[in-house]
Amino acid sequence: MxxxxxxxxxxxxxxxxxxxxxxxxxxxxxxxxxxxxxxxxxxxxxxxxxxxxxxxxxxxxxNFKIKPDITTIDFSPERNLDKELFSKLTSCTWISQCKNLVIAGATGTGKTYIASALGYRACMLNYKVAYIRVPRLMLDINISKADNTYNILMNKYKRVDLLILDDFGLAKMTAAETRDFLELVEDRDNIKSCIIISQLPITNWYDVFFDPTLADAVMDRLRSNSYIIELKGPSKRGILKNDIE
Ligand SMILES: Nc1ncnc2c1ncn2[C@@H]1O[C@H](COP(=O)(O)OP(=O)(O)OP(=O)(O)O)[C@@H](O)[C@H]1O
Ligand SMILES: [Mg+2]
Structure with a gap:
């Protein structure tokens, strides 16, 4: 040499x-x-x-919480996960088109798994991604208001190409939380993409927001510009057995 x-x-x-x-x-x-x-x-x-x-x-x-293997996604018919749509989403063209994805379904149906798989895929294609659970986001926003870092925090989440908001709708939002959530979603509307994940059926999302007028504004945007996956079927979580030898 x-x-x-x-x-x-x-x-x-x-x-x-x-x-x-x-x-x-x-x-x-x-x-x-x-x-x-x-x-x-x-x-x-x-x-x-x-x-x-x-x-x-x-x-x-x-900040993903899990690292799914995209090749093990289960497309059995009872899950209601369209293979063609999923494969289209893995191309991430929808992110470059600033569209959103809504994933709804009961607990354990694999919503976080699928969103994280798509999030990883986006990272592989060079997109900036952030994953956060909505309850944690609300907590962080409240803390940021107390220590004057609100703008820094909001800008961090406004800037990423794909924002994954998990566990939306676990609790009804206060007036301030509704405003903060709408600011984030509306500022990203047609500029960046979101994946919003919830156990609630989409028709019940209006009730999560404090103010019905603001709820209308955000739901209108989401509905007109989003792919929707509604997962069904049994929980994918391992069942605890009492008869372990
Ligand atoms: N396609 C899959 N292949 C293998 N394991 C999976 C698949 N989908 C989900 N799982 C596993 O099943 C469990 C539940 O999945 P996940 O956490 O994504 O459910 P969830 O719908 O987000 O539930 P929750 O609403 O309670 O958050 C996890 O341990 C996950 O790793
Ligand atoms: Mg989850």
Whole structure:
């Protein structure tokens, strides 16, 4: 190996390429390639390593609670999950079109799982994603009002390409919570995408908001610009057995 070239690659911050250059210098198959092919292998290695690092960073920032395996999604008919729609959603075109996705269904039907799978997919395609449960979001907003970081917090959630709001509708919102929620959803309307997840059927969402007029405003936007998945069937959670040996 040419030590000077190795040092130059490091100096240029091409450390993955440098590592490959060092490790594969005595591998016969690599050395038997012509110059262009070897250069191409080294460049691909650098590009892939950088891409993977970026995806890992985006996924970490998104704050997912689970890491689903997209290949294990269950499409059995009783779940009411349309394979064609799901596969369309994995392309993430809907995110570039600033559309939303609503996922409703009873507890354990796999709403968080599916949303997280799509969120990971979005990270892989370079979108900035944030996952947060609505009760936690409301708590964080209240805290931010007390320590004067409200704008910083709201801007953080307004800026991401895909905002995943889980567990919407677990409790009725206060007047202030309704206003904060609407500010977030309305500011993102037609500019960024949301996945909103709830155990409540969509027709019951109006009742979650404090003010029916504001509820109308947000529901109108969501309904006109959203894909909808209504999961059905039994819970996917493991059933505790009493007869464990
Ligand atoms: N397609 C799937 N393949 C494998 N495991 C799954 C699948 N969908 C869901 N699960 C598992 O089933 C459990 C329940 O799923 P999840 O947490 O997504 O349900 P949920 O609808 O969000 O429930 P809740 O409304 O209570 O939050 C989790 O442990 C999850 O990992
Ligand atoms: Mg959930």
């Amino acid at each position: 040419n030590q000077e070239n190795y040092k130059k690659l490091k100096e240029l911050n091409l450390s993955n390429m440098a590592a490959y250059y060092q490790d594969y210098n005595d591998v016969k198959e690599f050395m038997s390639l012509d110059f262009d092919s070897r250069l191409s292998v080294l460049l691909d290695f650098e590009i892939n390593a950088r891409r993977n690092k970026k995806i890992t960073a985006l996924a970490k920032k998104a």
